[in-house]
Amino acid sequence: MSKTVLITGCSSGFGKLAAKTFQAKGWNVIATMRSPQKETELTQLENIWVTRLDVTDQASIDATVQQGIEKYGAIDVLVNNAGYGGHAMLEQFTDEQTLAMFETNVFGLMRCCRAVLPHMRQRRNGSIINVTSMAGYLGLPLSSTYSASKYAVEGFTQALAHEYKPFNVKIRAIAPGAFGTNFSANTDNNFENGDDETRAFAQKVGAHFQALAQQMREQGGEVADPQEVADLIYTCATVNEMPVHNVVGADAKMLLGMKNSMNQQEFIDQMEAMLIPN
Numbered sequence: 001m002s003k004t005v006l007i008t009g010c011s012s013g014f015g016k017l018a019a020k021t022f023q024a025k026g027w028n029v030i031a032t033m034r035s036p037q038k039e040t041e042l043t044q045l046e047n048i049w050v051t052r053l054d055v056t057d058q059a060s061i062d063a064t065v066q067q068g069i070e071k072y073g074a075i076d077v078l079v080n081n082a083g084y085g086g087h088a089m090l091e092q093f094t095d096e097q098t099l100a101m102f103e104t105n106v107f108g109l110m111r112c113c114r115a116v117l118p119h120m121r122q123r124r125n126g127s128i129i130n131v132t133s134m135a136g137y138l139g140l141p142l143s144s145t146y147s148a149s150k151y152a153v154e155g156f157t158q159a160l161a162h163e164y165k166p167f168n169v170k171i172r173a174i175a176p177g178a179f180g181t182n183f184s185a186n187t188d189n190n191f192e193n194g195d196d197e198t199r200a201f202a203q204k205v206g207a208h209f210q211a212l213a214q215q216m217r218e219q220g221g222e223v224a225d226p227q228e229v230a231d232l233i234y235t236c237a238t239v240n241e242m243p244v245h246n247v248v249g250a251d252a253k254m255l256l257g258m259k260n261s262m263n264q265q266e267f268i269d270q271m272e273a274m275l276i277p278n
């Protein structure tokens, strides 16, 4: 019998690619998104049920999980992919914007876990895969709010992995580097907020980042293929021995390799020299 995966945030990016990857491997896919009425591609594929789930709306999560189990008999894997970024200094984010990011990236993800865990625990079978970020390992300037949300999920994942191992429910995190999805377009940038000094500093750091990215492109840095992330999600769902924490993308592997090769303060000093313009 085919297995079933529920994926959040399937309207674009990693979520959509993951839905197509599982479908191509013969899985039943519950491809969830906030606006399913707009979807034209996944709805054409067999064994994909496109349905509305907003991770900030508990009723939509409960209804999807209940109907998914009725429809397919079980949910074997949950992929918590829905999320968005934010670039600006902390002072440029309002409290509402900060809470909104945590509502989606952290509390929404926790809600989805809470909704499927009784089912997985009782079956003594299941996997949850949380899409985090390299920002969940590194504090980058202009990413304090986003980084805090992704660090939270990395810690949550590790704790949950311990809690549910005795029940044969596997919990994993995948931390991507930078990939060309709709992520940048959906990022909550607040460079216009704040006082003159804050705005000027944020713009200067932002411009420096862009110059660094351009320099890396000119040095022949490969364009990262988001399918790599979808493939790793599938591997985490199907290979028993995968670690709790997984990193994907040449940039993330390079920076985390650096982080692991030196003491914490040395790493922070090197990052500062690279990321903060004079």
Ligand SMILES: NC(=O)c1ccc[n+]([C@@H]2O[C@H](COP(=O)([O-])OP(=O)(O)OC[C@H]3O[C@@H](n4cnc5c(N)ncnc54)[C@H](OP(=O)(O)O)[C@@H]3O)[C@@H](O)[C@H]2O)c1
Residues within 6 Å of the ligand: 008, 009, 010, 011, 012, 013, 014, 015, 033, 034, 035, 053, 054, 055, 056, 081, 082, 083, 084, 085, 104, 108, 131, 132, 133, 134, 175, 176, 177, 178, 179, 180, 181, 182, 183, 184, 186
């Ligand atoms: N691309 C990168 O460079 C990168 C790097 C590291 C980590 N990530 C992480 O990867 C995940 C997927 O991002 P992506 O790169 O694929 O970007 P994306 O193309 O913007 O996809 C994000 C998805 O999340 C959905 N979403 C946002 N808020 C939601 C909510 N409240 N409920 C349900 N769905 C919601 C979006 O739906 P709508 O269409 O309704 O907005 C969209 O489907 C995110 O968690 C992101 O933080 C991305």
